[in-house]
Amino acid sequence: MTSKDPAVPNPAGQDHETVQIQRIAQRDPAAVSRSGARPGHWRPDIEGLRALAVGVVIAAHIGFPYTAGGFIGVDVFFVISGFLITSLLLREIDKTGTVSIAGFYARRAVRLLPAAATVLLATLLAAWIWLPRTRLGETAVDAATAALNVINIRLAQEGTDYLNAETVPSPLQHFWSLAVEEQFYLAWPLILLAIAVLGAKLSKPGKFTTARHRHRGPGRTIAIAVFLVIAAGVSFWMSANWTQSDPVWSYFGIHTRAWELAVGALIAVGAGLLRSVPRWAAALGSWTGLAAITASVFVLDERTVFPGTAALLPVAGTALVIAAGCVPHRFGAQTLLGIRPAQFVGKISYGLYLWHWPFIMIGPTVMGLEDVRLRHYLVLMAGALLVTVATFYLVENPIRTRKPLVQVPSRALAMGGGLIATALAASLFMYAQPLPNQSSDEAVEITGNETTVWELLGESSDTDIVPANLTPSLDDAVADVPALYEDGCQVDRNDPEVNEDCWYGDPDGDKTIVIYGDSHAGQWFPAFNQSATASGWRLLTMTKANCTVADIQEHDPILEREYTECEDWKEDVLDYLAEIKPDVVVATAYDRKDVIADDPDQAWTDGWVETVDRLQEVAGEVYYLADNPEIGLNVPGCLAENPQNASVCIGHVDDSNVDPERREATMAAVAEAGANVVDPTPWVCDLERRTCPVIVGNLLVYRDSNHLAPRFVSLLTPRIAAMIPLAAEAAAPGSR
Known part of the structure; x- marks a missing residue:
């Protein structure tokens, strides 16, 4: 789960157009749509959706009453991420006619890896101190696969192994959703780049055609939309038809989740067309979408075959809210999603998602609790919130606003590689540690003959x-x-x-x-x-x-x-x-x-x-x-x-x-x-x-x-x- 789009977030490192969009949006969010620009980096309704998504995920994980379906928060994040990152890539194509692959991954490294590496290293240390030594090897492997963005594959393999049916969930299990997103975006920028390059070759500049106008050709947009529709259709078909027979792989796999990201991407592609939707319809659609997301939390539960067709409800709801936000309107769901507490939680939602699960899995041991109640989990979540805020202001913000990293992709990529290498080294060190000798004494060997x-x-x-x-x-x-x-x-x-x-x-x-x-x-x-x-x-x-x-x-x-x-x-x-x-x-x-x-x-x-x-x-x-x-x-x-x-x-x-x-x-x-x-x-x-x-x-x-x-x-x-x-x-x- 990526709670925030990994684009360069600081105005000093952004282009003039982006800065203007953000400044206008802060005064009048609807003006972003009126301006005719691609969706900007920041929208209060999306920030509020992030807060809602991370909130319901946490509520489900701590057993808050009537929120068993809170796992749909991850699906909300998938749609958001698909929309925002595709919007950024399309804006880059609009301006330059191409996609900087190095720049794309540099932005993601600056945005995602500092907090992720911090949580991975802290969780490994906490596991070393508080978890049983028999779990250290598995936790180390989980950390390594999380750092390499393949933990979803490991969890799918482990989940289908009957010998692991009673294994306590990993304190790093929640990294699976980040892995799904990164696997999607491993290919998506390259596909957009290929379409942009092909479109440029097929479009010859005419007498009254500038290169910039050529980048915005309708053929390119149609090609992107067709690809997304096909990809989403195939992925949804697999999700609908395979989840029943293979629920573990379907839950963790990119093949059955890609359609959710593709839905968000399609909204980004069609953002210009959405501006023709009547304002009253946009307002109604945003409330309808928010109601669908909320209903998902209450009508779905652990017995729901998911994702499958059941994921349509939260995905469609999220898509409605995001699409409605592309239209200038008042009195929509943004009036609720845009309140200050929601904006603050949305801003830190990525870190809060990363921290909440290790607190749930290791926190009770730290507190010496055997019978963990909801009130204990609430205390732990308060602790996770404090650590999240500290991580945001001491780690995330300072790194993502650092000009040498923001402006030079090679430095950002080097930093990202260093963080991944550090996490891998720590994982290897933990994995290599043997269990300490329990005793030098040997018990009577039972042979079945002399001793039974x-x-x-x-x-x-x-x-x-x-x-x-x-x-x-x-x-x-x-x-x-x-x-x-x-x-x-x-x-x-x-x-x-x-x-x-x-x-x-x-x-x-x-x-x-x-x-x-x-x-x-x-x-x-x-x-x-x-x-x-x-x-x-x-x-x-x-x-x-x-x-x-x-x-x-x-x-x-x-x-x-x-x-x-x-x-x-x-x-x-x-x-x-x-x-x-x-x-x-x-x-x-x-x-x-x-x-x-x-x-x-x-x-x-x-x-x-x-x-x-x-x-x-x-x-x-x-x-x-x-x-x-x-x-x-x-x-x-x-x-x-x-x-x-x-x-x-x-x-x-x-x-x-x-x-x-x-x-x-x-x-x-x-x-x-x-x-x-x-x-x-x-x-x-x-x-x-x-x-x-x-x-x-x-x-x-x-x-x-x-x-x-x-x-x-x-x-x-x-x-x-x-x-x-x-x-x-x-x-x-x-x-x-």
Whole structure:
């Protein structure tokens, strides 16, 4: 998000025409349109729109009531930026017949990079001091990609990776919108330059034609407009058609956001034609546009498929306000947007946007808060406002008004390169720092033979020291996943297809066991694979990201809609199981699901019973493996923060289930339906002390808040083999 157009802002460094436009605008904004000039650098209605945009973004981020749709503030900024920067480029073409690419990027460097680099470096320092050491590497990568304007691509990749579904948002995540704009403007000046050069060659000066008039030829304007219409149409088509199926890439990608910038650019191209609009219509249009933006904040929310067609409302509203401002009129929305508080917030909105998110993500830790309330966020935002004002007057303004930088593009570009290099160097330094040694002491190594997990489980709740031989290490915990992930046997969210090639165990076995479920089924793979191999059974894994096998309708938080791919996948899995007729099916899934139903708890229980009934039609034995206890906090992160007091990270049995009553009801219902019920809680928790240790011997139990670590699971094989014996003859399919 770029809150201000990056053109040279100081009158001393501007051309005479620009200075006159700004002076006239300050006295009579409507006179800018009457003057016949291109839109100027400053318009009070746009400044007010900036204030509105950053305000609703912050309101949504801090959970202010009824502002869940405040994320549309970014879309408002996209349209504003498209309009202002295109206006500047067109004015340059009008005057010179060309575009100075070096000058364009020099202006952007002077305007954007000082504040951005300040926030990046300050956030890296704050992360170093206050965030868990396990997050420093990711934060460093985020800072580097933010400095290079590709963080939106990184976030899209991370967001589609199921292993990162529970990752705490990055304190630099908000830089994605700046990356989208910079990617758009990497090509846009070059396209305008090409059109200008081509137009100049095709237009020969006549007897009564000056070079300046030739620059303003209607053919060039039409060519620019046609290009923008095509680009906007293609981008909007992709947004409307791809957001539903690929929401993460659609949200962060330039391909589905470019149309919003192009809409603003089209207004700049047609600014001259807009002057013929009646004043009363312009005033009405500005209020209508402001109402559309405001309505977006209240009618859209986190469940809205966005951007898609839903982005039309805030984009159209912003376009109406900006277009109306090109017409001389009174009593329009500018009377509200032009008030002094809005003008001040609009002036500093770029810095406020940059600072607010790190304050939200790191501020509660600095304040020692665990249960963060709205009042705490309001205090943090007051702090962000103070820091923003300081940054504006101490960093932004002094640099962007410095004549040696403003008047010599090479110096501005050198400064920008230096700031980017500094941010990259700081990121590299942080990334290269290893986690400090938690302890020089080594814990008892659990081999599964002489020393077993259950022998040490009872005394593990008193473990205070993170051992030096912890397996996996805190650095490696997040990436420590079962082998089926690398084999592509954990089906992604967007993929409804069944992978029929996920066979393990004994390839020559004549009996088959199936693990069926989501990642909480896949986490048990190491134990089932060992057991199947030892027993001479084939093992088939049927797992899909966040897809519960209960026969329910589910809302997915990443897709932000009904998880239809899960429903389709489950039907195809059951059809495939009917073909192979497995001897045993073990079904399990994470209990924390968003059930779409009037009575979610009853729908959950009924859904599991329906699934068990269908599985019993195709399999000899059906086991319902209840969900494992979850800790409720990121275990590696907690241990990294408390290396000498690891016991504060342990879980408690009474708090380890999503809904204990529903869990008990489901286990009873599926048992009555004929399934064998297995509760894994005694395998990972001390039922006498009612605690769930996170370190047992030298083993890390959880790789996040709810997934068990593969090495720990592999050493539970004897427990699983005792509860689900594969050596015994299974009943024939359909024998019940």
